[in-house]
Amino acid sequence: MASYCSLLYLGIFLPAVVLCYAVLPQRHRWKVLLAASYVFFWMVSGKLIVFLLVSSFSLHHFGLWLSAVQEERNRMLAAVDKAERKAIQATFQRRLRRILLFALLLYIGTLLTLKYAAFFSVNLNRLLDALRLPLSLPIPAFVLPIGISFYTLQAAAYLIDVYRGAIRADRNLGRLMLFLGFFPQIMEGPICRYEQTALPLWEGRPLTWRNLTFGMQRILFGMMKKIVIADRLNILIKNVFSTPTAFDGGVTALAMVCYTCQLYMEFSGTMDVVIGSAEIFGLRLPENFRQPFFSTSIQEFWMRWHITLGAWFKDYIFYPLSMSGPLKKLTSAARRRLGSHFGPLLAGSFALLAVWLCNGLWHGAGWQYIFFGLYHFALILCGSLTAPLSRRVADTLHINRDAIPYRVFCIVRTALLVCVGELFFRAEGLRAGLSMFRRMITDFSLRSFTDGAFLGLGMDGHDFFITAVAVLLVFAVGALRERGIPIRETVARQHIAIRWSVYYSAILFVVIFGAYGVGYVPVDPIYAAF
Numbered sequence: 001m002a003s004y005c006s007l008l009y010l011g012i013f014l015p016a017v018v019l020c021y022a023v024l025p026q027r028h029r030w031k032v033l034l035a036a037s038y039v040f041f042w043m044v045s046g047k048l049i050v051f052l053l054v055s056s057f058s059l060h061h062f063g064l065w066l067s068a069v070q071e072e073r074n075r076m077l078a079a080v081d082k083a084e085r086k087a088i089q090a091t092f093q094r095r096l097r098r099i100l101l102f103a104l105l106l107y108i109g110t111l112l113t114l115k116y117a118a119f120f121s122v123n124l125n126r127l128l129d130a131l132r133l134p135l136s137l138p139i140p141a142f143v144l145p146i147g148i149s150f151y152t153l154q155a156a157a158y159l160i161d162v163y164r165g166a167i168r169a170d171r172n173l174g175r176l177m178l179f180l181g182f183f184p185q186i187m188e189g190p191i192c193r194y195e196q197t198a199l200p201l202w203e204g205r206p207l208t209w210r211n212l213t214f215g216m217q218r219i220l221f222g223m224m225k226k227i228v229i230a231d232r233l234n235i236l237i238k239n240v241f242s243t244p245t246a247f248d249g250g251v252t253a254l255a256m257v258c259y260t261c262q263l264y265m266e267f268s269g270t271m272d273v274v275i276g277s278a279e280i281f282g283l284r285l286p287e288n289f290r291q292p293f294f295s296t297s298i299q300e301f302w303m304r305w306h307i308t309l310g311a312w313f314k315d316y317i318f319y320p321l322s323m324s325g326p327l328k329k330l331t332s333a334a335r336r337r338l339g340s341h342f343g344p345l346l347a348g349s350f351a352l353l354a355v356w357l358c359n360g361l362w363h364g365a366g367w368q369y370i371f372f373g374l375y376h377f378a379l380i381l382c383g384s385l386t387a388p389l390s391r392r393v394a395d396t397l398h399i400n401r402d403a404i405p406y407r408v409f410c411i412v413r414t415a416l417l418v419c420v421g422e423l424f425f426r427a428e429g430l431r432a433g434l435s436m437f438r439r440m441i442t443d444f445s446l447r448s449f450t451d452g453a454f455l456g457l458g459m460d461g462h463d464f465f466i467t468a469v470a471v472l473l474v475f476a477v478g479a480l481r482e483r484g485i486p487i488r489e490t491v492a493r494q495h496i497a498i499r500w501s502v503y504y505s506a507i508l509f510v511v512i513f514g515a516y517g518v519g520y521v522p523v524d525p526i527y528a529a530f
Helices: 007-023 026-079 082-130 148-164 173-181 194-203 209-242 249-280 298-304 307-322 325-363 367-385 387-396 404-426 430-442 461-482 487-492 496-513
Strands: none
Touching: 007 026, 007 249, 026 082, 026 148, 026 173, 026 194, 082 148, 148 173, 148 194, 148 307, 173 194, 209 249, 209 461, 209 487, 209 496, 249 404, 249 430, 249 461, 298 307, 298 367, 298 404, 307 325, 325 367, 367 387, 367 404, 367 430, 404 430, 461 487, 487 496
16 A cells, blocks of 8 residues: 555545444444554554554653643642742743653654664764764664654644643543544644544544545545656656756756656645545545645745645744744844844744754755755745845836736746755755756756657657646646635536536546556655655
């Protein structure tokens, strides 16, 4: 079961879970979802399921530990006068902070060890060799459990929220295990908060015709993105990125755009299948994408792309750092000297840098991922710094910033900047990414397009035509969503003949034009590896 779009998942596993869920009484339905989640994780990870089990049991323990200390604190505060409360509050705050730090070190430390130990060892050995020191660190080789980056962040968010008093620690181990390991989201997210999914999953909501049909619609749309577009682009992308020096800048630019398209279609398509699967059971998972390629700036793009990851970084890294004592003092001092615009930006840039370093490293252990994070950090910071100048220039030139031509220019500019970032993201290392980028600048040519050589990269004219049609279809759906038109509700209100004509047309489009069979290699779930 390598993918949510596989026949095993959609044709056997999910229908079996739905059937068992439907026949059991409401109070037992959460057990079906919990059992299905651990069977699913065992099928994709085998014995590495032990990591999820340990994470779940320890999360339950740490939550109750924090809760017990908080209850003890509250009892003592209620029994003393006002003069003693401050000292008691400080004492218990230190205890709570130590428990939280210990738990976070366990979770984040495990993730860092499994995911980054080899990367850090290799680079430290290079440094030691450059310094001519007779030392060498062993290079560990760990097997990374699928989805660990996602459920680790969910566990950390849960504990931080309990520590802050935003939620109460859950005493029900089964409910907490289901929250952490719910099978549709365990591989690629979205990264959910406890209050978003724990109680709805526990309720065992009834199956309804609306949820079933709307869930299947969403799944079908995701399959179209994944099978028709992302899988079809896979051969061309692998051919170019595996041998980057064999192609001129024109082909490199084509592969860059194709990979950006593939990444979006694979990840957002998977999210459609995930959200559709959960919707069948009456659960509304948070959206992870909101038409990101309609963004007019890089900052807006990252508010629309991988939304739940961005929200996690904002709530648990950016805001805590920004509100820390040193940065608050720096902000105040910078505001006095630099003004109300540039002062906060100077202090906030430190928190922003931390966010983007974490964002880059979260995606993988490699210098290309660190560069990817720093690249977007630089773009966002430059955009914020030059915003006043940009407004003055637009006013001087009498440019209407809300006019369609200007917005289209900003959208195209943002998309190009995103594509460049994805070039480094996909490249086989930072040096390869820099080489490919240099080739696009110094050796750009359209020869491969005029002589038809680009058709020998793994996609023929038929493939390009089908891909273009499917991309335009996704773009049209996105444009309607941007205008606030509820597409699924609109289709659901139509006459049964029209409604089912749309459904069958979509099914036939995926069946006929999906990229499978001889010559096609489906792309593995990209974000499951992060």
